[in-house]
Amino acid sequence: MKILNYGSLNLDYVYQVPNFVRAGETVSALRRDVNIGGKGLNQSIALARAGAEVYHAGCVGKDGKMLTDFLQQNGVNTSLIACVEEPSGHAIIQVDPNGQNCILIHGGANRCITEAQIDAALEQFAIGDFLLLQNEINDIDLIIQKAHQKGLTVVLNPSPITAELLQADLQNVDWFLLNETEGAALADLPDCDADAVMQALRIKYPQSKFVLTLGSAGARYFDREKHVNVAARRVQAVDTTAAGDTFTGFFLGELLRGGTVENALELASCASALTVTKAGAAQSIAPLEQVLEFQKQ
Ligand code: RIB
Numbered sequence: 001m002k003i004l005n006y007g008s009l010n011l012d013y014v015y016q017v018p019n020f021v022r023a024g025e026t027v028s029a030l031r032r033d034v035n036i037g038g039k040g041l042n043q044s045i046a047l048a049r050a051g052a053e054v055y056h057a058g059c060v061g062k063d064g065k066m067l068t069d070f071l072q073q074n075g076v077n078t079s080l081i082a083c084v085e086e087p088s089g090h091a092i093i094q095v096d097p098n099g100q101n102c103i104l105i106h107g108g109a110n111r112c113i114t115e116a117q118i119d120a121a122l123e124q125f126a127i128g129d130f131l132l133l134q135n136e137i138n139d140i141d142l143i144i145q146k147a148h149q150k151g152l153t154v155v156l157n158p159s160p161i162t163a164e165l166l167q168a169d170l171q172n173v174d175w176f177l178l179n180e181t182e183g184a185a186l187a188d189l190p191d192c193d194a195d196a197v198m199q200a201l202r203i204k205y206p207q208s209k210f211v212l213t214l215g216s217a218g219a220r221y222f223d224r225e226k227h228v229n230v231a232a233r234r235v236q237a238v239d240t241t242a243a244g245d246t247f248t249g250f251f252l253g254e255l256l257r258g259g260t261v262e263n264a265l266e267l268a269s270c271a272s273a274l275t276v277t278k279a280g281a282a283q284s285i286a287p288l289e290q291v292l293e294f295q296k297q
Contacts, residue, residue, distance in 0.1 A: 004121060012280075154174050156175070187200035274291060
């Protein structure tokens with residue numbers, strides 16, 4: 001089984017700040033870095049580091065060579081990434097002294113995907129393969145429907161959640177991997193009570209499986225019949241960027257290897273805990289051996 005990740009590739013402009021900028025305020029950054037990121041790219045790196053055979057599809061601009069190079073260096077197949085006239089997507093990320101972040105994204109090339117490109121990419125995959133999507137590219141709903149028709153297992157990380165995504169037909173999504181905020185929005189609930197979100201999503205998407213990440217409260221898998229919780233690993237946060245992406249990649253990596261949901265949750269929790277101990281996005285994702293070492297502690 002292989003996995004097609006149709007997703008964003010971003011240049012991340014990361015600013016270490018004493019506090020997040022408020023309306024009307026000017027803040028002087030303590031440091032700036034240009035990193036490799038994008039929820040899609042980060043998840044491909046996490047999948048590859050977890051040992052999966054991963055194909056990344058999407059678009060970059062002429063400024064995107066460092067993004068595709070990084071994927072290739074990490075064993076991700078980049079033959080389905082197109083180079084377009086529009087500049088690559090980018091993110092402006094503020095990181096505060098507690099390692100928390102806030103992120104502004106500009107889609108750029110990530111929003112230039114055509115139907116012809118989608119068809120050509122899906123052509124390479126067959127029944128039983130996985131398709132992974134996040135919400136930083138255009139035409140998510142079209143990709144979901146086409147992949148479902150081909151018999152692919154469709155996995156959606158609905159991040160960032162948008163009004164447009166909430167209008168889309170998501171009934172053909174087999175797996176949702178999402179955080180509490182995204183879960184509440186998808187369930188049309190005002191807040192993030194995990195039990196309430198679970199009840200509502202079971203009714204709204206009875207055929208789907210869910211992994212709900214709950215921050216310091218760990219993570220929960222649920223489907224129509226059962227649910228499983230894992231605790232979070234405690235670490236000192238340096239930068240939480242890409243923690244969710246790491247979780248997604250390692251969870252799916254373990255599933256693709258034939259692992260149980262329980263093992264996949266444990267491994268993904270350990271991998272994402274390690275990610276928050278390092279600065280940056282894609283480069284903060286640890287390889288499988290390090291994650292397994294950490295898991296033994
Ligand atoms: O999930 C983290 C990612 O979100 C960053 O790398 C940034 O590019 C945004 O897409």
